[in-house]
Amino acid sequence: MTLSNVAIVGATGAVGRTMLSILEERDFPVKELRLFASERSAGTEVATKWGPVFVESLAGADPAGLDIALFSAGGDRSREFAPRFAEAGCTVVDNSSAFRMRDDVPLVVAGVNNDALAGHAGIISNPNCTTMALLMAVGPLHQVAGLRSMVATSYQSVSGSGMAGMDELVRQNAALAANRQGLVDGSWQEPGDYLYVRPIGWNVLPFAGNAATEGYTDEEWKLVNETRKILGAPGIAVEPTCVRVPVMVGHGIAATMMFDRPIDVAEATAAIAASPGVQVWEDKIPTPLDSAGIDDVLVGRIRPTVGERGGISLWAVGDNLRKGAALNTVEIAELLLA
Ligand code: A2P
Numbered sequence: 001m002t003l004s005n006v007a008i009v010g011a012t013g014a015v016g017r018t019m020l021s022i023l024e025e026r027d028f029p030v031k032e033l034r035l036f037a038s039e040r041s042a043g044t045e046v047a048t049k050w051g052p053v054f055v056e057s058l059a060g061a062d063p064a065g066l067d068i069a070l071f072s073a074g075g076d077r078s079r080e081f082a083p084r085f086a087e088a089g090c091t092v093v094d095n096s097s098a099f100r101m102r103d104d105v106p107l108v109v110a111g112v113n114n115d116a117l118a119g120h121a122g123i124i125s126n127p128n129c130t131t132m133a134l135l136m137a138v139g140p141l142h143q144v145a146g147l148r149s150m151v152a153t154s155y156q157s158v159s160g161s162g163m164a165g166m167d168e169l170v171r172q173n174a175a176l177a178a179n180r181q182g183l184v185d186g187s188w189q190e191p192g193d194y195l196y197v198r199p200i201g202w203n204v205l206p207f208a209g210n211a212a213t214e215g216y217t218d219e220e221w222k223l224v225n226e227t228r229k230i231l232g233a234p235g236i237a238v239e240p241t242c243v244r245v246p247v248m249v250g251h252g253i254a255a256t257m258m259f260d261r262p263i264d265v266a267e268a269t270a271a272i273a274a275s276p277g278v279q280v281w282e283d284k285i286p287t288p289l290d291s292a293g294i295d296d297v298l299v300g301r302i303r304p305t306v307g308e309r310g311g312i313s314l315w316a317v318g319d320n321l322r323k324g325a326a327l328n329t330v331e332i333a334e335l336l337l338a
Contacts, residue, residue: 003031005066010073011035014162018326019070024049036061066090070329086122093124093329100125107229110331111277112139124332128222129324130154134253136297137316140275142231146260149237153254156208157247160320164195169246172201200246208242250288252317262310269302291317295327
């Protein structure tokens, strides 16, 4: 494989660090590696498989000579810098939502819709982490039976909000547990300023993302729109609810689906199990803790619908930093090189 000049933008963040370790694990053919972050991190030395690399400030970035850049530094940075990198001849795989719904930007779940990469114009988008985990299970079912409708509820971990989310959970869990009885009788004290709209420590927050239209959050709309774009089926009816849970890593999704024809558990299980990057667990319940640090999405509780017959309900859970973000960007980069 030809060696490439590779950049990670947002290299010091939760996803950026995972991108680096996945490039190392998979022996990505790197000629030169460049790491970009904010001014705050510029000059920091990072030990890598390809030798020590000094973090560069994105603001002063010169992308000349780069072949591939993996972006995960937030939507604003992507909007400003991804087009500049692409104009300099570098192919950008972007983890933000900035370009996902643009017609000239492929939205790719590696292993589900690789064909969409053909004819890209320099920027490729990585789907939202919740949609990604879910579609690893739903993609194979859509292939065999045609997805018609889906009710999906997510249980999203705090690392989906980056380092800040993880710090917040640890801090609030400790602050609230200092008054254990307060968690029982309601005399708990507000644990300081929130990253989220309500406390996440010892709690569940039925509102992940930011308020958008019709009472839904932007995370919920991503589940609707990205599912349709990835499966190439704009008519699929998706009813989403996105919930933030006090879990460090691993987004879970409970979904109930109806198809163009009835499908039973045996057929659904076989289709999912045959798909790369997914494990069906039948003897043990897969949880976020099981998913943390591994590449595969775990699927369990595959069962028949009992309201309207003929559909499937299931649970899928995946490491949102790996398949949900960093792993898929690296897989896309590998597909680009292949
Ligand atoms: P830095 O660590 O220097 O702030 P996370 O969401 O996990 O916190 O990661 C965000 C990533 O995006 C980090 O690498 C962070 O760098 C980077 N980042 C945030 N703001 C900027 C910015 N204004 N310019 C460049 N990189 C940024």
